[in-house]
Structure formats: C-alpha cells, structure tokens
Amino acid sequence: MIWFQAIINIILPVYFLWWAYKTDQVSRRLWFAEVLSGAMFIGFIFVISPWHIYFYYLRYVWLLLFVIAVVLSYQKVKDKPLKGPKNDGSYKFSMGLNVILAVYFGVFLSQGISGYFLNSSDREEAIELDFPLKDGVYSVGQGGAHTAINYHHSHPSQAYAYDILQINGWGLRANGLTPSENSAYHIYGQSLYSPCTGTVTAAVDEYEDIPPLEPPSEVEEPAGNHVIINCKDTEVLIAHIKPGTVAVEEGNEVESGDILGEIGNTGNTTEPHLHIHAERDGEGVPITFDGRFLKRNSLIFN
Structure with a gap:
C-alpha cells in the first residue's frame, strides 16, 4: 500500500x-482535454490521497507546478486551430481517452469534496470539543462525511470518526516511510487530554x-485501550491508548x-494514531474543533 x-x-x-510542459498538440481542443484530465488527476490526489505519508x-507543490506547466504549455498551442483533423483516428483516440480520464478522476474528486461539508x-447535531492533543502539528488521515476520504463513514456509529497523526517540519508522520517501531512515529507517546467535561x-x-x-x-476489543466520556449527552470514544498510561477510571468526573x-498502538490499528468519534443513541455525531469540521488532510496547529 505504501509503495503503491x-x-x-x-x-x-x-x-x-x-x-x-512538453505538450504541443495539433489543436486547442485536444490541449484543453489533456489539461482537464491532468487537472482532475491533480485535484484527485490533492483531496483523496493521505498526504501525511509522503511529505x-x-x-501544494504539485498544484502550483501544474498551474505553471499549464500556463507555459498554452504558449505553444495558443495559435493552433481550435479543432483537430476530422478523420484522424489518433486524434479521436486521444480526445476520447482524456475525456474518460477526466470523468473518472472527476467523479472521485467530487465525492471527496462532497465529504468536506x-x-x-x-x-445542528455536531458536538463542539476541545482538541485532545497539544504541542505539535497534526494531520487528519481519515475524516469527513464521505467514504472517499473517511472509511469510517460506512459504519453508522463511527460515521464522523477521525484518525489523527502528528507530522514534523517536513510533513512526515514518522522517521521513514514504513518504520517497524512504534516509537518512530511522531505521535506515539503524546499526551492525550480530555476534549470535554463529563463522566468517564x-x-x-x-x-x-x-x-x-x-x-x-x-x-477482542478493536479500540484497544480506550476511554469513553459522556459529555453533552454524547458518548465520546478515544481509542488505541498506550498500555499502562490510562489515567482515569470508570465513574470519574x-x-x-x-x-x-x-x-499508543493497541487494538485494531496499523500504526500509532489518535482515533476519536462521538455517538448518540448508536448513531455517529459530527465533531468540530474551534468550529471546524475536519476532513482528510486538514491540519491542526497546537
């Protein structure tokens, strides 16, 4: 998965x-079709890809460079005819392929963007919480209102769950791409704070x-070591806590x-991260922090 x-x-x-940058098409229409398919792909990875893995x-660099490359390439085709040769099979194939690619990536992009809102x-149902981590920059790996950017959304009780990681100054969540030690992940061992006032x-x-x-x-317990707090008539679950560090007991205020x-990295998890979700009567409740509804690749600076 990492290498793919x-x-x-x-x-x-x-x-x-x-x-x-290199394109020099026979018509402005084909140029536009290729730009559109490229734009849909760049938008697709900008929104859908979990960027905490790779810088x-x-x-943002890819987005900026793509805009620059498009502007430069337009200088090569601005004087070309609008339409290409009518009976050129290669031309028709290129047009068709780019339209298919634009639609394909565009569908995924639109799904991802729909999950932003x-x-x-x-x-109205959303619960406002305090962010439970401090002293760092945090990235949302899973989050949003669509499965394209939040796989939890297919589970009713976790529909608006967040998986959150910490990134360093280079935008990496760990020392290396696939370290085998939990301690190599920047979020591992970070202190967890109650996001609300309530009863454990x-x-x-x-x-x-x-x-x-x-x-x-x-x-046996997918959440691993965890704490559930009842606050504002809502159950807030914080999962995958490091063993031996849970500092509260059931019944505590x-x-x-x-x-x-x-x-930590306990339970059903692939690497150290914070999992948090809220539910009310078995249904997932959206969580906001400082009024923000987070989604994949959202950053939190604390």
Whole structure:
C-alpha cells in the first residue's frame, strides 16, 4: 500500500507535469482535454490521497507546478486551430481517452469534496470539543462525511470518526516511510487530554501495543485501550491508548484538558494514531474543533 501510494502521489504527478510542459498538440481542443484530465488527476490526489505519508506539503507543490506547466504549455498551442483533423483516428483516440480520464478522476474528486461539508441537520447535531492533543502539528488521515476520504463513514456509529497523526517540519508522520517501531512515529507517546467535561463511562487498560503496519486482525476489543466520556449527552470514544498510561477510571468526573493517557498502538490499528468519534443513541455525531469540521488532510496547529 505504501509503495503503491508512491506511484499515485509522486510518479504520476511527475508524468502529468512533464506532459503539461512538453505538450504541443495539433489543436486547442485536444490541449484543453489533456489539461482537464491532468487537472482532475491533480485535484484527485490533492483531496483523496493521505498526504501525511509522503511529505504533506508536496500536495501544494504539485498544484502550483501544474498551474505553471499549464500556463507555459498554452504558449505553444495558443495559435493552433481550435479543432483537430476530422478523420484522424489518433486524434479521436486521444480526445476520447482524456475525456474518460477526466470523468473518472472527476467523479472521485467530487465525492471527496462532497465529504468536506455537513448538511444542515448534521451541522445542528455536531458536538463542539476541545482538541485532545497539544504541542505539535497534526494531520487528519481519515475524516469527513464521505467514504472517499473517511472509511469510517460506512459504519453508522463511527460515521464522523477521525484518525489523527502528528507530522514534523517536513510533513512526515514518522522517521521513514514504513518504520517497524512504534516509537518512530511522531505521535506515539503524546499526551492525550480530555476534549470535554463529563463522566468517564469506560476506561480500559489491558492490551499491549502491536507492531505497526501489520495487517489488521480481529481482536477482542478493536479500540484497544480506550476511554469513553459522556459529555453533552454524547458518548465520546478515544481509542488505541498506550498500555499502562490510562489515567482515569470508570465513574470519574473529568474536566476538559485533564490527562487521559498517551497515544499508543493497541487494538485494531496499523500504526500509532489518535482515533476519536462521538455517538448518540448508536448513531455517529459530527465533531468540530474551534468550529471546524475536519476532513482528510486538514491540519491542526497546537
């Protein structure tokens, strides 16, 4: 998965940039079709790809370079005819292929963008919480209101769950792409703070960390070590806590900002991260932080 993602996030953008700069098409219509398919692809990876894996800020670099390449390539075709040769099979194939690619990537892009927004009823149901991590830059790996950017959305109780990681100054979530030690992930061991004032309804601290990037397996408790807080008539679950660090017990009253534990890698997880979701009567409730509804690739600066 990591290496396949490298093809999507790095190799293909390089190809599209090379094409956009080198293209010298026979018509402005074909040029536009190729620009459109390239734009849909760049938009697709900008929105859909989880950029904490490969240099988070590269997503903006690709976007900027693509715009520059398109502007430069237009200088080569601005004096070309609008339409290409009518009976040229190669021309028709190129047009058709680019239209198909534009539609294909455009569909995924539109799905991802649709997950950026809450409808009016979901916005009214949303619960405002304090962000439970401090002292760092955090990126949302899973988040949003569509499965294209948040796989949790297919599960009713976790429909608006977040998976959150910490990134360094280079935009990487770990020391390397696929480190085998939990300690190599920047978020591992970070202190967790209560996101609200309420009553602890569950506090579990009985599972050991698992090695990162192992295939997910069925476990007795997918959340691993976790804490559930009842606040504002809503159950807020914070999962995958480091063993031996859960600092509260069932029945405790907590204030927003109280220590809950540390980020670990327990339960059904592939690498250290914060999982948080809220539910009310078994249905997922959107979470906002400082009024923000987060989605994949959102950044939180604390």
